[in-house]
Amino acid sequence: MALVGIAIVLPLVLTQQSLTKTSITTTTATTTTTTLSCVSPYVQAPSGNCVNILLDISNCGAVSNLCSAPDTSCSAGTCSATIPVVTLANYTSIWTGGVNGPADDEIFNVTLPFSITVYNTTTNYIQVTTNGVICLSSCSDAWQESSLSTTSFGTAVLPYWDDLYIYAKTWQGIYYAFQGTAPSRTLVFEYYMSHYGFPTEYYRFQVKFVESTPNIIQFIYFEAYDTGASCTVGVQ
Secondary structure (H helix, E strand, C coil), X not given: CXXXXXXXXXXXCCCCCCCCXXXXXXXXXXXXXXXXXXXXXXXXXXXXXXXXXXXXXXXXXXXXXXXXXXXXXXXXXXXXXXXXCCCCCCCEEEEEHXXXXXXXXXXXXXXXXXXXXXXXXXXXEEEEECCCCEECCCCCCCCCCCCCCXXXXXXXXXXXXXXXXXXXXXXXXXXXXXXXXXXXCEEEEEEEEEECCEEEEEEEEEEEEECCCCCCEEEEEEEECCCCCCCEEXXX
């Protein structure tokens, strides 16, 4: 009997896989946080800015505490409808009670970008007192008013010579600003004070000098508690 050999061939299928290498790049972002150092009475608001919680009507007494009508000002961290604020815009502060603290019988030096003239004195260096006097020559901290002329001052402008005082934590102070363009700029000083010993007796007034018109001075009064009964007003 013949043997028949049967060969069974099984097909072998090779599957080739293509391996793909994936490169992953990781980027680390660096965030820099700047922390402001706010000096009292300034505190840091969510915006990152320092705000004065004694004077800022939008942050009165605390951050984000907005004063609403009828209140029109923030003074000593309290919203008020009666306590005034500074009238000038874009001003420079010589002294502010809500930033610098109280001031009594002080003299501040101010250098101006142009000269002003009163009588025969022309200068761009003046001295401003807390007792309502602007000096173009010799000056003093004299607070006891008297008739003009007086030896307490040299050439001087006296919009409200009296025993005035800047109280702490308030808008009270002395400010100035320039209006217009050369050669006809206007220099405006604004006083916002109280009488010594009487913090609710308000005195607010402005003094204007015009660059192009020497020897012309304008006094503007917004508020004077005693209507000038105890002060001296004039120029010498």
